Amino acid sequence: MYEGVNASDGIGIGVARVAVEPDLSFTPHAPEDAGDEKQRYSAAVAKFVEQTNAQIERMTETVGEEAAAIMGAHIEFAEDEGIVEMVNSSIEAGMCAEQAVSEAYDMYYNMFSNMEDELFRERAADVADVKTGLLADLLGKEVVDLSTLPENSVVVVHELTPSMTADIDKDNVAAIVTETGGRTSHSAIIARALEIPAVLSVADITKVVKSGDMVIVDGSRGRVLVNPADNDLTHYRTKAKQFAEEKLALEAYRGKETVTGDGEKVLLVANIGNPDDANVAAEHDCEGVGLFRSEFLFMGAKELPSEDDQFAAYQKVALRMKNQPVIIRTLDVGGDKEIPYLNLCQEENPFMGYRAVRYCLNNPDQYKVQLTALLRASAFGDIKIMVPLVTNIDEIRQVKALVEECKADLDARGVAYNKDIEVGTMIETPAASLIADDLAAECDFFSIGTNDLIGYTMCADRGNDRVAYLYDVYQPAVLRSLKRIIEEGNKAGIMVGMCGEAAADPLLIPVLISFGLGEYSVAAPSILRTRRIISEWTKAEADALTEKVMKLKTAAEVKAMLQAAAR
Numbered sequence: 001m002y003e004g005v006n007a008s009d010g011i012g013i014g015v016a017r018v019a020v021e022p023d024l025s026f027t028p029h030a031p032e033d034a035g036d037e038k039q040r041y042s043a044a045v046a047k048f049v050e051q052t053n054a055q056i057e058r059m060t061e062t063v064g065e066e067a068a069a070i071m072g073a074h075i076e077f078a079e080d081e082g083i084v085e086m087v088n089s090s091i092e093a094g095m096c097a098e099q100a101v102s103e104a105y106d107m108y109y110n111m112f113s114n115m116e117d118e119l120f121r122e123r124a125a126d127v128a129d130v131k132t133g134l135l136a137d138l139l140g141k142e143v144v145d146l147s148t149l150p151e152n153s154v155v156v157v158h159e160l161t162p163s164m165t166a167d168i169d170k171d172n173v174a175a176i177v178t179e180t181g182g183r184t185s186h187s188a189i190i191a192r193a194l195e196i197p198a199v200l201s202v203a204d205i206t207k208v209v210k211s212g213d214m215v216i217v218d219g220s221r222g223r224v225l226v227n228p229a230d231n232d233l234t235h236y237r238t239k240a241k242q243f244a245e246e247k248l249a250l251e252a253y254r255g256k257e258t259v260t261g262d263g264e265k266v267l268l269v270a271n272i273g274n275p276d277d278a279n280v281a282a283e284h285d286c287e288g289v290g291l292f293r294s295e296f297l298f299m300g301a302k303e304l305p306s307e308d309d310q311f312a313a314y315q316k317v318a319l320r321m322k323n324q325p326v327i328i329r330t331l332d333v334g335g336d337k338e339i340p341y342l343n344l345c346q347e348e349n350p351f352m353g354y355r356a357v358r359y360c361l362n363n364p365d366q367y368k369v370q371l372t373a374l375l376r377a378s379a380f381g382d383i384k385i386m387v388p389l390v391t392n393i394d395e396i397r398q399v400k401a402l403v404e405e406c407k408a409d410l411d412a413r414g415v416a417y418n419k420d421i422e423v424g425t426m427i428e429t430p431a432a433s434l435i436a437d438d439l440a441a442e443c444d445f446f447s448i449g450t451n452d453l454i455g456y457t458m459c460a461d462r463g464n465d466r467v468a469y470l471y472d473v474y475q476p477a478v479l480r481s482l483k484r485i486i487e488e489g490n491k492a493g494i495m496v497g498m499c500g501e502a503a504a505d506p507l508l509i510p511v512l513i514s515f516g517l518g519e520y521s522v523a524a525p526s527i528l529r530t531r532r533i534i535s536e537w538t539k540a541e542a543d544a545l546t547e548k549v550m551k552l553k554t555a556a557e558v559k560a561m562l563q564a565a566a567r
């Protein structure tokens, strides 16, 4: 049995698909026989075409004919007469197949990526994919495509990047296991949103497991069993059944108001990453959206989404939520969220670098495209704008000034929008926490981003396993910060919510009730359970517990007390 971070609840049982990032480096060499080398190359092309055709067939069933047709371009580029001729003549001139393929496809890649026309530029990515596929075959490596997987796959990867998770074939993934990442890494957040059991940070698991192995993943306890014995299989099948039954029991909370034990109403909303998630959130009975991570829209595109594209995405969520509040966070690029086409420089410490609102305010014309799209969508629902990674009052003032400019532009264009749109801030830095009183005077609402706030407060990266013992919401420093933020927001009469993962922490909920949190924004699958736990505590009970908790000096003592009090 292997242990790791319990990142997404549930039991997954299936067949391993080990997706190792293939090392496609090679040493150029002169082949002994050009004829044989050309044969190797044409065999690689034939295999690539065969695999792509099979992929198209699977995708036609899962994502539809139109989307699958896109893969047809890959076949065209693999069989393109001009390219084939170029590769063959390079081989005849003494190159090995790997080098000939590499140079030919690099040439086409450069040509396409420098073209004016967007459609041609998009082809560059297809060319790069074909090159990877052919090289992998020539070098005897396997490239696993996570967007089309066989049924019941347990995906085993070194690191699951947000972009990989964004188009993962979720219906066929039984579980995810990785060698890196913590509970609040974006891979973990997406795995929870997709309700895929996941265990992260299992050392060397890609070396231990082979594709085809049978694997059990216990995402609730952070355990992975490879080729399990029959009794383990029976045990975990029973546990999977229990998990499903508990989930069913929560259905009693569907359609109910979210109220504390003594009837105090709070808002229970969902975190989403793309417009389609809004459907999932609604199915889980959310009362709105407390965080739409708009950066996933940017990450899923090959270039900056236009105002119309963004508007369509935001409008879709607004309409789906039927006038329930929808908080959309403006582009939070940086940290572990990379957007290649923004060409941001490598930095020594990207989590403290040029990112989020800092990047946006430095690129005001680009930022205004997003703000304008948000304003236009506000005519179709209760959209609110939220600013990430704020550390000082100037940032909020500058964003608000840009919003005013966008409003004036829309007035001039005669386009409708909500003139009273709310602009709020995430409180996810110690600086923002310390000036919460001043920020409250400038903002329409707060939403506490505990994922980052814990990391920045404790100086412990959210994805670094070696300092994971410090990255803890029960640390007294973090609890005091939360108390202060909520109190200052409430004093100023603005809504204070929480969209970090801690909002769904069953142990912490009584403390948050006591502090006076007004809105809980959680992953869709956590909605009903959060509603149940909130209903189990009266304010007086929560206050009595919290008073004792706040006197404790260590995270371990806090956790132990909360565990003992849990209902």
Ligand code: PEP
Binding pocket: 291, 293, 332, 428, 448, 449, 450, 451, 452, 453, 499, 500, 501
């Ligand atoms: C947070 O930091 O708590 C948060 C909600 O934002 P993200 O996880 O996207 O950084």
Ligand code: MG
Binding pocket: 388, 428, 449, 451, 452
């Ligand atoms: Mg954050």
